[in-house]
Amino acid sequence: MTVTNPNDTWANAVEAARPGTWRVASSGCRRQTAVLFDAEHLITSQHALHGAERVEVCDDTGTAHAAELVGSDDGLDLALLRLTKPATATSHAPLQRADIAALRVGQPVFALGRPGAQIRASLRIVGLLSDSFRTPRGGQLERYIESDRGLPDGFEGGPLVDVEGRLIGMNSSSVLRGADLSVSHADLTRSVAELVAHGRIRRGYLGVACQTVRLPAALRSALSQRSGALVLDTEAAGPAQAAGLVFGDVIVTLDGAAIRGPRELSSALRDKLGQPLDLGILRNGVLQHVPVTAAERA
Numbered sequence: 001m002t003v004t005n006p007n008d009t010w011a012n013a014v015e016a017a018r019p020g021t022w023r024v025a026s027s028g029c030r031r032q033t034a035v036l037f038d039a040e041h042l043i044t045s046q047h048a049l050h051g052a053e054r055v056e057v058c059d060d061t062g063t064a065h066a067a068e069l070v071g072s073d074d075g076l077d078l079a080l081l082r083l084t085k086p087a088t089a090t091s092h093a094p095l096q097r098a099d100i101a102a103l104r105v106g107q108p109v110f111a112l113g114r115p116g117a118q119i120r121a122s123l124r125i126v127g128l129l130s131d132s133f134r135t136p137r138g139g140q141l142e143r144y145i146e147s148d149r150g151l152p153d154g155f156e157g158g159p160l161v162d163v164e165g166r167l168i169g170m171n172s173s174s175v176l177r178g179a180d181l182s183v184s185h186a187d188l189t190r191s192v193a194e195l196v197a198h199g200r201i202r203r204g205y206l207g208v209a210c211q212t213v214r215l216p217a218a219l220r221s222a223l224s225q226r227s228g229a230l231v232l233d234t235e236a237a238g239p240a241q242a243a244g245l246v247f248g249d250v251i252v253t254l255d256g257a258a259i260r261g262p263r264e265l266s267s268a269l270r271d272k273l274g275q276p277l278d279l280g281i282l283r284n285g286v287l288q289h290v291p292v293t294a295a296e297r298a
Contacts (some may be wrong), residue, residue, distance in 0.1 A: 009163060014110060014121045016165025019060045020095040021158060023114040024048075026055040031115040033158030035170055036094045040086045041196075043188060044157030046072040046079040047174045055081065059092060062117055071195040075139020076183050077172040079157075080195045095159060098166035100143055100184050105129055110161050111147065111171050115154020122155065124148050134263050135175050138203065139191075140270060145169055145182040204269035204294035206245075207238020212261035213250060219282065227260045228252040228282065243292035245281065252287070253280030269294050 020036040024044055034044035034057055042057060049055065053069050067081040103126055111122040127148035133141045147160065151173050160168040160182040169182035194201055213230035220226050228250040234241040245251075251259050254268045255278050272294050279290045 010108075010110070010123070013161060013163050013165040014112065014119065017095055017110075017112055017159060017161045017167070018119050019093045020167075021060070021112045021114050021119055023058045023116070024055055024157070025058045025064060026052060030156070031154040032156045033113045033115065033154065034081065035157070035159045035167070036087060036092060037080075037188070037192060038094050039088065039092070040083055041070070041192065042067060042081040042083070043170055043192065044079050044081065045170070045172050045174065046074060046077050048156050049079050057081065057083075058114075058117075059087070060119070071199045071201070073139060073191045073195065073201045075135050075137045075175075075201070076141075076187065076191055077139075077174045078170070078183065078188065078191055080192055095161065095165070095167035097185050098162045098164075098168045100145075100168065100186055103129055103143075103145065103168065108163055109147065109168060110163075111151060111155050111158060112161060113152060113155030113158045115152075120152070120155070122152055132267070134267055136177075137175075138266065139175065139187075140267050141175075141181075141183065141187055143184045143186065145184055147171075147180050147182060149180070151180050202273055203266075203297045204271070204273045205238075205266075205297040206240040206243075206269065206292060206294060207235030208240040208245060208251075208265075209233040210251065210262040210265060215250070215252075215282075216285070219285070223252055223258075223287075225252065225258045225260055229259050229262050229265050231281075239292055239295045243279065243290050245279075245290065245292075246283075248283070250282040251279060252282055254278070256280075 022034045024032045030048040032048045034042040066084040070080040107126045113120045124147045128146040130144040133144040169184040175181045209232045210229040231249040
């Protein structure tokens with residue numbers, strides 16, 4: 001029987017991910033890593049670029065490539081770069097994707113970085129997993145993934161990979177202060193598609209100022225939820241005002257999905273630009289349904 005040495009397995013994982021782990025080499029940018037997402041695009045940490053529109057990136061062989069900023073998703077600390085000439089060499093292989101649903105707390109993983117010419121690896125474990133999470137800057141994570149310790153210098157924007165070298169996500173210490181998160185490749189894929197199509201992240205909004213409010217006992221039972229989003233104000237000529245929402249209305253559903261507060265409302269609106277929506281509101285204790293169309297936040 002052949003016994004596999006775990007050290008070899010781990011070294012093979014790093015080797016598999018090495019061609020897709022690049023270095024951001026431009027002066028004026030913090031030392032950081034980038035991930036080759038496909039033959040044309042790289043992803044990296046947005047905050048470390050310091051607003052640079054054009055950068056130089058280096059592949060695994062040390063060859064420099066020109067790249068331009070396609071757009072950023074501040075909510076995910078994501079910058080999308082487009083190579084001036086797509087990476088066609090067989091050594092320029094985008095990372096394969098891991099099964100995010102199969103992740104478990106305690107699973108060994110690697111953060112990879114290329115702060116210099118050579119790749120570096122940091123062994124860690126998956127420290128925390130949870131369901132969807134809204135970041136302080138408005139990004140939406142369908143899967144919250146946190147590793148167990150701080151990122152080494154220069155690892156920002158680099159990949160978190162499993163023991164087979166498959167991409168779990170992009171590492172960032174800036175999505176949530178005090179936590180080293182990995183933005184999953186599933187969340188990154190959605191954001192990348194939006195940036196490629198529009199050059200920016202379009203966010204739907206209704207133009208309401210809300211706060212979470214606890215519902216009366218009878219309504220909690222009838223609606224099977226404990227809270228809603230109390231309307232405090234509406235933006236002049238905004239979608240909510242045009243739909244007739246007023247101070248004191250309580251938003252409880254959006255297209256049938258429960259809305260328990262402002263964060264859920266913002267998350268539910270993200271992908272519904274220009275769509276006719278059914279807004280369930282409580283007005284004077286009576287459930288009403290109001291048609292509304294989400295507009296794009298400037």
